[in-house]
Amino acid sequence: MEFSVQLISALDSTLRLAAPLILCAMAGLFSERSGIVDIGLEGKMLAGAFAAAAMTAVTGSVWLGLLAAILVSIMMALLHGFACITHRGDQVVSGLAINILAAGLTVVLGIAWFRRGGQTPSLTSEERFGPLTWPLSEWLSDVPLLGPIYTELLSGHNLLVYVALMAVPMTAWIVFKTRFGLRLRAVGENPQAVDTAGISVAWLRYRAVIMAGLLCGLAGAYLSIALGAGFIKDMSAGKGYIALAALIFGKWRPFPALFACLLFGFLEAVATRMQGVQLPVVGEIDVQLMQALPYILTVILLAGFIGRAIAPKAIGTPYSKDRA
Amino acid sequence: MVTQPIQDPNRDPVSYSIQLAKINKHFGAVKANVDVDLNVVKGEIHAIVGENGAGKSTLMSILYGFYEADSGSIHVDGKVVSITDSKRAIELGIGMVHQHFMLVDNFTVLENIVLGAEGSWSLTHSLAKARKKLQEISDRYGLNVDLDAVVSHLPVGLQQRVEILKALYRDAKILILDEPTGVLTPQEVDQLFAILKTLKSQGVSVLLITHKLQEVIAISDQVSVMRAGTMVATVNTAETSREALAELMVGRKVLLRVDKQEANPGAALLKVDSLTWRDDTNVPRLDDVSFTVNAGEIVGVAGVSGNGQTELLGLLSGMLDVQQGQINIEGVCIDAQHQMTPKQIRHLGVGHVAEDRHRDGMVGAFSAEETAIMGFQDEPEFNGSILQNRSAITEHCQELMSTFDVRPVDPNLKSASFSGGNQQKLCIAREMNATPKVLLVGQPTRGVDIGAIEFIHQQIVALRDQGSAVLVVSVELEEILSLCDRVLVMSEGRIVGNVLASETDARSLGLMMSSSRSGDQMAQQGGQS
Numbered sequence: 001m002e003f004s005v006q007l008i009s010a011l012d013s014t015l016r017l018a019a020p021l022i023l024c025a026m027a028g029l030f031s032e033r034s035g036i037v038d039i040g041l042e043g044k045m046l047a048g049a050f051a052a053a054a055m056t057a058v059t060g061s062v063w064l065g066l067l068a069a070i071l072v073s074i075m076m077a078l079l080h081g082f083a084c085i086t087h088r089g090d091q092v093v094s095g096l097a098i099n100i101l102a103a104g105l106t107v108v109l110g111i112a113w114f115r116r117g118g119q120t121p122s123l124t125s126e127e128r129f130g131p132l133t134w135p136l137s138e139w140l141s142d143v144p145l146l147g148p149i150y151t152e153l154l155s156g157h158n159l160l161v162y163v164a165l166m167a168v169p170m171t172a173w174i175v176f177k178t179r180f181g182l183r184l185r186a187v188g189e190n191p192q193a194v195d196t197a198g199i200s201v202a203w204l205r206y207r208a209v210i211m212a213g214l215l216c217g218l219a220g221a222y223l224s225i226a227l228g229a230g231f232i233k234d235m236s237a238g239k240g241y242i243a244l245a246a247l248i249f250g251k252w253r254p255f256p257a258l259f260a261c262l263l264f265g266f267l268e269a270v271a272t273r274m275q276g277v278q279l280p281v282v283g284e285i286d287v288q289l290m291q292a293l294p295y296i297l298t299v300i301l302l303a304g305f306i307g308r309a310i311a312p313k314a315i316g317t318p319y320s321k322d323r324a
Numbered sequence: 325m326v327t328q329p330i331q332d333p334n335r336d337p338v339s340y341s342i343q344l345a346k347i348n349k350h351f352g353a354v355k356a357n358v359d360v361d362l363n364v365v366k367g368e369i370h371a372i373v374g375e376n377g378a379g380k381s382t383l384m385s386i387l388y389g390f391y392e393a394d395s396g397s398i399h400v401d402g403k404v405v406s407i408t409d410s411k412r413a414i415e416l417g418i419g420m421v422h423q424h425f426m427l428v429d430n431f432t433v434l435e436n437i438v439l440g441a442e443g444s445w446s447l448t449h450s451l452a453k454a455r456k457k458l459q460e461i462s463d464r465y466g467l468n469v470d471l472d473a474v475v476s477h478l479p480v481g482l483q484q485r486v487e488i489l490k491a492l493y494r495d496a497k498i499l500i501l502d503e504p505t506g507v508l509t510p511q512e513v514d515q516l517f518a519i520l521k522t523l524k525s526q527g528v529s530v531l532l533i534t535h536k537l538q539e540v541i542a543i544s545d546q547v548s549v550m551r552a553g554t555m556v557a558t559v560n561t562a563e564t565s566r567e568a569l570a571e572l573m574v575g576r577k578v579l580l581r582v583d584k585q586e587a588n589p590g591a592a593l594l595k596v597d598s599l600t601w602r603d604d605t606n607v608p609r610l611d612d613v614s615f616t617v618n619a620g621e622i623v624g625v626a627g628v629s630g631n632g633q634t635e636l637l638g639l640l641s642g643m644l645d646v647q648q649g650q651i652n653i654e655g656v657c658i659d660a661q662h663q664m665t666p667k668q669i670r671h672l673g674v675g676h677v678a679e680d681r682h683r684d685g686m687v688g689a690f691s692a693e694e695t696a697i698m699g700f701q702d703e704p705e706f707n708g709s710i711l712q713n714r715s716a717i718t719e720h721c722q723e724l725m726s727t728f729d730v731r732p733v734d735p736n737l738k739s740a741s742f743s744g745g746n747q748q749k750l751c752i753a754r755e756m757n758a759t760p761k762v763l764l765v766g767q768p769t770r771g772v773d774i775g776a777i778e779f780i781h782q783q784i785v786a787l788r789d790q791g792s793a794v795l796v797v798s799v800e801l802e803e804i805l806s807l808c809d810r811v812l813v814m815s816e817g818r819i820v821g822n823v824l825a826s827e828t829d830a831r832s833l834g835l836m837m838s839s840s841r842s843g844d845q846m847a848q849q850g851g852q853s
Contacts, residue, residue: 179445194439
């Protein structure tokens with residue numbers, strides 16, 4: 001019983017920690033399936049987090065905060081698109097620039113506007129996305145095993161966690177069952193085929209990066225006005241990169257990427273629980289080691305266990321009509 | 325010959341499916357098309373021939389909306405149109421089968437065909453609708469392909485059929501094919517031509533861009549010849565010949581057959597014994613290959629590209645390590661225990677003209693004189709005690725350029741700035757200059773103009789007559805048959821034929837080439853076409 005309570009609580013935090021990863025991984029999926037490398041997930045999420053917290057702090061409305069996060073993140077995505085699609089710039093360099101820009105700009109603007117060393121004012125519980133309690137929670141909570149699963153694990157998360165979970169089947173549906181999805185997958189593999197079929201490569205890729213911007217904005221808002229209560233300098237803390245690793249890990253497919261995100265979220269949840277815990281034989285496990293696990297796991301698994309991850313063929317190469 | 329497109333005064337103008345008038349297009353200082361006229365009669369097969377860079381592709385790109393012309397007019401079915409992009413071209417009923425197929429490799433045939441013409445936003449719905457329409461099209465034109473096959477698993481002949489279906493699915497009435505036969509076996513070419521004839525009988529106009537003159541004669545109704553951006557002639561195919569067309573293309577008389585004496589083979593200089601080579605995924609790319617090449621003999625390796633020829637050249641030149649079997653060059657043995665570097669092999673007297681000159685034969689950014697000593701850069705004659713002897717290098721290059729007719733004669737010009745033919749002549753000159761005992765030549769005339777082809781062939785024959793052993797790998801059967809004395813046929817990494825060139829023809833070589841490959845699938849699916 002003790003163990004199952006522990007496990008349910010760990011799985012519960014897994015969901016909370018994985019939510020931004022899932023949103024970012026789906027964002028990356030849209031962008032990368034269209035052939036645009038997106039290492040700027042991190043920056044877009046961070047900028048979104050700042051925008052959400054700042055807007056909510058000023059207006060008091062979470063919805064305006066969410067909207068601001070999405071808009072700012074889409075702006076950043078469009079900047080990336082402008083550099084990579086319109087001007088055929090290097091996608092990795094542009095992505096890095098987005099990340100550096102976001103890291104610097106959030107702090108500078110934070111200090112200029114709020115004078116709290118880069119943080120935004122803390123938000124009250126009305127100014128955050130609070131937990132949504134599912135019907136019958138109270139009543140079911142006493143049922144053994146199923147009760148805690150329902151009340152702890154499934155119910156009681158904030159709206160954006162559910163949005164993140166919904167984003168996965170939505171993404172899968174868009175990518176595999178719609179015209180836009182067919183074209184998206186095609187343009188990431190062979191943009192010339194798309195161009196000669198009479199479809200604009202640039203417009204298609206712009207739509208893909210806008211989708212990425214939207215989802216990163218949601219992830220950012222989640223960090224600052226749902227999970228946290230305000231913006232803290234560098235609060236994205238590498239989650240964008242982990243999401244990218246999860247995407248590669250999932251071979252650019254929605255559901256495998258979801259599982260990768262959940263796995264990484266789980267490792268993080270376990271890592272926090274392991275702090276200071278004495279295990280038999282090994283003794284205390286180093287926290288840094290646990291935190292590094294997602295990265296180590298990605299490298300090891302990518303290297304041997306899941307087989308070669310085959311990227312969209314045209315990824316990273318700017319499209320130009322001119323043939324030699 | 326006068327520039328005079330055929331104009332029958334009695335013919336109603338509407339019976340032309342395409343009329344191009346005074347088309348001009350330039351890229352920077354280069355005039356790709358100058359006052360080009362073209363009239364394509366409805367329901368005919370119209371060929372456009374010309375050397376590389378004559379402006380054929382540019383013209384077709386303008387017709388398909390890839391480029392916009394600087395000036396000139398386009399009529400489709402008698403109406404003036406402006407084709408601003410490919411979408412517009414498709415709407416006007418123009419379809420194009422590109423030289424490099426525009427297919428998404430990991431999509432199914434159905435997905436590829438539907439891409440861009442889906443109809444509704446829901447894929448399930450549009451795929452189902454497309455399946456029905458395609459069934460009708462393939463019945464009508466006899467074009468059968470498994471709609472659910474993944475494109476990358478199909479042989480090239482079928483991939484091309486997918487491209488044709490793509491155009492027909494969009495109701496194309498005018499089909500442009502850019503160098504469609506380059507990657508096909510002779511049997512696949514026959515099937516393609518049968519399809520084109522069916523299309524013609526159904527009223528589709530076909531524009532065929534090619535440099536293979538015998539195919540033009542075989543299938544087209546009219547031929548237009550382009551040279552240096554201009555349309556030099558349009559003639560009825562029935563009233564012309566390969567020789568006449570070649571002369572129009574080049575602007576002077578051209579010898580299409582290689583002029584050579586009977587071979588006089590001497591001792592074996594190159595012996596290959598049970599050579600097997602596997603790639604990273606452990607697939608055998610070469611499978612138990614054995615043959616000899618004698619002094620004073622040109623041996624050709626025929627085969628569809630990708631059947632082990634590249635690996636064979638790689639092993640013989642030392643670019644790949646021998647894994648199994650052995651290579652014997654004038655008594656010196658190379659095997660898994662005794663590897664040799666390309667440099668050591670070169671010192672044994674082996675010259676190597678690389679198949680892909682841009683990758684293995686030259687460095688585009690280097691000057692011609694640097695390209696001219698690549699592989700020989702350590703020879704004492706090009707080096708002082710510390711620095712290179714630049715004047716010797718320049719002089720050497722100048723000499724090669726004049727003997728091999730490389731133009732322009734400018735040793736300092738960037739290698740990439742020469743035309744394909746001149747680059748190839750420079751590479752061949754470099755390898756032949758040392759009078760190698762064994763010369764390996766990959767695709768001697770790939771991307772080379774007819775005029776230069778003649779010259780390159782003469783040089784190879786001259787080397788043979790000096791007593792060298794020459795191994796030629798080429799995907800052009802015509803070239804193999806006219807240049808070589810003996811022919812090895814490769815298929816799936818194996819030698820499946822060894823015949824005298826004088827005792828075979830393209831048809832029987834083609835049969836051998838496709839003996840064990842996916843030809844069976846072609847035969848099954850294309851039976852009724």
